[in-house]
Amino acid sequence: MTPAHTLPGLPLTWLAGSTLTYNLLIAASFILTTLFTALLAQRLGAESLGAFVAGIGVGFCLWRYQHALGQMNMVGTQWIVLALYGLEGFIRWRRAHDALLTGLGVALAAWSSWYYGPTLWLVLALWLALRQPWRETRTMLAAVWPAVLIAPLVALALLAPYAHPTLQTLRGGDTRHDYASLLDLSAHPLDYLTPSRYHALWGGWAAQVAPETAGARLVTPGFALLTLAGVGMWRWRRRAVARTLLIVGLVCFVLSLGPELRIGDWSVPLPALLAYDHVPVLRSIRAWSRMAFYVQICVGLLAALGLTGFGQWRRVWQALGIVAVCGVLLEVAHAAPWSASTAPRPVDRWLANQPGSGATLQVPDSFAGTIEYYALFSRRPSLTGYGTFEPTGATTDLAWLREFPSARALTTVKRLGGEYVLVRRSAMDREWPGWRERAAQQPELTLVYEDGEMTVYRLSLPDETWSIP
Known part of the structure; x- marks a missing residue:
């Protein structure tokens, strides 16, 4: 079900056993997500400090901590960032190896979780539509069409072995989840502002203040990261890259709210309801709140852009910037219940x-x-x-x-x-x-x-x- 973990895990399991292999794969996902996010931030124009903050803010975010507690299929987030890194490089330089990275990222993300397979295509298509100068599209396609085909061909070739069982499942009957379950596993707008219940300092307080915000609804990016993202959006507001991150983030935010938004006695239908009723594959999604990770990526990258030119800032602004950076580091200090015995009871x-x-x-x-x-x-x-x-x-x-x-x-x-x-x-x-x-x-x-x-x-x-x- 998760070949992105199973295949590399086979030799590790043979050499060191399943427990060590599991821990290594989980730890590697934190390291690689952080590294790929920092590289993507630099590719978008961020400097070293901003790239560091983006990497830490995304790689060690609350969403990843929550899903690392036993859901190995959801922790392959590094491949999502790799696909975006490759696509951004291809948009800028039309290089074949960037297209290859995009295809590999898409396939490995889908190999980690079928949540990522269909939803990542949507995010990449929206990213491309916002970043690609469409007046130059025809000229670009004529000049580099072999490279354009690399990403979809690589992705399809790697996904083909898993297409048959997936189609079999889809043909086997209605694969939609219970509607009430969708509502339970969707985020609420205020969840994005709820402090972490896993935090080393204020976790207990947060769990008491918002006891209903747990499990799939743990999606907050962190106040410090959101603040820096706001700075980045303002400073780069005339740049296409900032508008892209804002629009992609907002679209994924709305999707993470699930099929409807309930405000008191009012119910507002949302785009996920259309997918639930009419779109094959997407109708099988159980937890729309998992779209929050795409929001986290956009917030982290905007935060990275907010710290550009830090060395030339006035001292008072540098001091505030350092406070915000320290705030990001503090907010990722989660103390999740990491350990569990693997011995028989x-x-x-x-x-x-x-x-x-x-x-x-x-x-x-x-x-x-x-x-x-x-x-x-x-x-x-x-x-x-x-x-x-x-x-x-x-x-x-x-x-x-x-x-x-x-x-x-x-x-x-x-x-x-x-x-x-x-x-x-x-x-x-x-x-x-x-x-x-x-x-x-x-x-x-x-x-x-x-x-x-x-x-x-x-x-x-x-x-x-x-x-x-």
Whole structure:
């Protein structure tokens, strides 16, 4: 699903194991995104200080921290910036190797995530439309048409092996997500001004002030970066590059708000609604808030332009500029929950030693990829896991499984080949108070294991007896 990580990760995994490989790929994405953004800023006309600020502001932004916490497919942001770097170079100098970089960037971005595949084409087309002097287009095409073809041909050649399964999925039925889910995973305008809940200094305060701003809605670029971007927009307001960054950023900002903007009792339809209803591939997008990263790029590049000529500024303005730069560095000081153990849990070791091969169900939080990971240790299939589009009929089954310990949930577990139900007690106590009493009333459930975190029931006949280890 993510060949941009899988293919280079294969030899690393063989040499050093999956854990080190995972960490190296995540760390590399921060370094490469920062480096490519700084290079793009310089290509647009920024000086070293501005390029440094743009690189740090984009490479270590809150959006990337949030999506680095387990979503490897979303951290391949360096390829987005590489594609823009190549396109800007081709617009300026008509060089074949810049077109090659554009095609490679597009393909590698799509190889990271199908979110980037279709949306990056839109961003590049808008960038080209705003940056290319269209009066010179015919002359340019006649002179360098072989180079013009390089980017799409390279991208299509690399994406072709993955076209067939994608088209198969699209033909398999409606790939649109539930509309309510789209609204939940869309950004709100004020999210762009909400402080980071992961910040080392004010993270706890931010989480209390705006508890609803979490997950996909963590999109704020940072006040200092926004301030410098405003300076860059004003100072470069007569330049086409600034207008390009402003328009691309605004378009992506509107798209990140999802299919509609709700203001009190009012609902304003937005362009994403048109894509949801009528545009193949784009209608499959689940989290429109992810368009915020394109906004982050534009804000960072405008901030870089705002610091041009810094050495010639008056001292008072230089002092304010240094304060803003320090503000950018301070605002990226996130303290996200980075570490997690890769060792098997005690319950996984216990399950691995039990006879039979019945499947497991973990409640209430099993509908995520971590359960698939722990199945490596328990050596048992899981009834749940992560899936973007559930197979026909699975939606109802999953809804019933979430009702554990109801009779309908137990019937569904048995029908699907389940044998053990793992209960994470702390989460279950919060979400379903009284679950223990209801489980005790089910004669088919036998308590067979407990540790400091998990309680395990086995679906059994009423006359079976077990001892708790």
